[in-house]
Amino acid sequence: MCGVIGMVARNPVNQALYDGLTVLQHRGQDAAGIMTFDRGRLHLRKDNGLVRDVFSTQDMMQLQGNMGIGHCRYPTAGCASAAEAQPFYVNSPYGLSIAHNGNLTNAEDIKRDLFLEDLRHINTTSDSEILLNVFAHKLAELGKLRVSESDIFDAVSGIHERCHGGYAAVAMINGYGVLGFRDRKGIRPLCFGSRETDAGVEYMIASESVALNVLGFRLIRDVAPGEAVFIDLEGNLHTRQCASETQLSPCIFEYVYLSRPDSMLDDVSVYKSRLRMGRMLARKIKREWAHHNIDVVIPIPDTSRTSALDLANDLNLRYREGFIKNRYIGRTFIMPGQAVREKSVRQKLNPIELEFRGKNVLLLDDSIVRGTTSEQIIEMARDAGANKVFFASAAPPVRYPNVYGIDMPAAHELLAHDRSVEEIRQTIGADGMIYQDLEDLKTAVREGNRDLQAFDCSCFDGKYVTDDISVDYLLRLEAERGEAARQVGHESTAVNELGLVRS
Ligand SMILES: O=P(O)(O)OC[C@H]1O[C@H](OP(=O)(O)OP(=O)(O)O)[C@H](O)[C@@H]1O
Ligand SMILES: NC(=O)CC[C@H](N)C(=O)O
């Protein structure tokens, strides 16, 4: 996942975009960028790093203009180089830029066609640059000096016809406005809102509603799957459904871990869904461990704290903060590379011994992916003197790769892949191990919005909501993006492939 944001305002947008990106920082810690448009000129600043490190005061002063888009990145395609930070820009037609959250699953095919048929050059290994060029090609095909909203929406329909996978994106069209669109399954989140100012109404599009809230925008609604919203330079909002077959199937992992608890996603409070996850799991514990001797529930900060609250309440057990998080260390799961993730767990979390000594503790995490956190945390609990250490996960076992914008490319890197719960228990060294059931997880989310018929749960059940994911695709993904490939720097070679096609 990444964070995207876009706005057309009555005043300069630089500070609002910056502030919005800091609120979306939990969606991507690797790189950040802002692009603004001012009287015919574009201004861009992007680089690797956290939002607070990428933009100096001088950069901010140069980001002039009342319209702009921003991005914070967690790479899931291409490489981590600053050249692949977003927004991406292409000068023709009109001057277009894009900030993209998600992952195209047919990127390589489109790239080849863009090169051979559309005479377009893709300069990086990023799928987001491909998405931008598909959009640019569709607009260019119209051959118009000036486009209308309807033309822009037609170009989005063209994107839906050509691009597969997950994408929630904001795009800026120089001299026209800012556009937001979501793939036909609505896998990644995108919403929009407005605020009243003395100079008139302003609109903002963002990955999560929390970015709107902190900037004083009122959430209007989520962008529907396949829909596009366009804010023109005069500040008018236009919307249109741009795809024929749509089925809202949001990624359920957004509720489990990715999004902030204070966001509303597709009309569901992330916070309340996590409380319900805790309650559902408590019920399972009562069923399966009726005679447990747990003394205390301890969350693994940060994300599992919400679920742990109601898990403990429902079990009538004490909730204690047994691990203190170093607030200056980011999220470990979205760090690039296993070595840095492993090192970060101990830097990030430190036990309070008196909460462990002589006790039977139930540790709860929101999810277990590679097992980086759980293995180390159990060891820390034992070192701190715990008598017994039970481990619970508010999500089901993560057994399959994600192909829609979460960096889990290789099945064998996932702790639960090809392992039973008992084998997982032994591997992480717990005295007892329990996972949420998938149906219970779906119920926990759906209770917030009963209209939500479907979810993308592919990392839990291996069923991919776009029907283009073959075994071959997964093998290729693993070969290209798995940990082994990263260690030999494999991912940065893809740019040269174009050269091979050319000769
Ligand atoms: O099994 P793993 O591969 O370790 O991945 C799962 C862990 O990673 C995440 O925490 P993270 O530190 O990223 O963020 P948080 O502070 O929001 O919990 C998640 O909350 C789990 O704790
Ligand atoms: N996590 C994401 O949404 C990543 C967006 C895009 N695929 C990239 O790697 O930059």
Ligand SMILES: [Mg+2]
């Ligand atoms: Mg965590």
